[in-house]
Amino acid sequence: MSFAKLLAASLVALAAIPSAQAESHTVIFTNNCGFGTPLLKANGQTLSTGGAFTSGGPLLAAIAFLQTGSCGDNGEGCTLIETTLRNPTSPGSGSSTDISLIPPHSFSVTSGFGYFNGCDGTGADCTDPNCNTAFHQPEDTGVQVACQINNVNLAITFCD
Secondary structure, three states: OOHHHHHHHHHHHHHHOOOOOOOOEEEEEEEOOOOOEEEEEEOOEEEEOOOOEEEOOOEEEEEEEEEOOOOOOOOOOOOEEEEEEOOOOOOOOOEEEEEEOOOOOOOOOOEEEEEEOOOOOOEEEEOOOOOOOEEOOOOOHHHOEEEOOOOOEEEEEEOO
């Protein structure tokens, strides 16, 4: 086979292979409070201080909260949003986000989240210390909000 025919056959074969899109997830913040700094953290590291953050792969066991000056390093004393954003590899293994008021966390400001770029309109808001959309004890698993869409993103709002 000539080089030209081999090259042409190779190009046709490459064109037939679907391109793989790398996994990514973006978290954006809206702070309507007029005070405080939104924080996104994972593994003890600050990933964002209010700007959009895009992960080049899954975002695992991340937390977000509005640092008002009275929150601890991991949101202690404040309303906490917990999230894992990942593409599902089997049914039920995708993204999950929740609001936590489990001590040492406590209500500090109205906080909410919503998925976008998939599962649009799905999320939760917590507007008072007794909201039923937040964990108050570890057994409150019904408040987790799941999304089983690849590359879903998350919008977090404070004082919405």
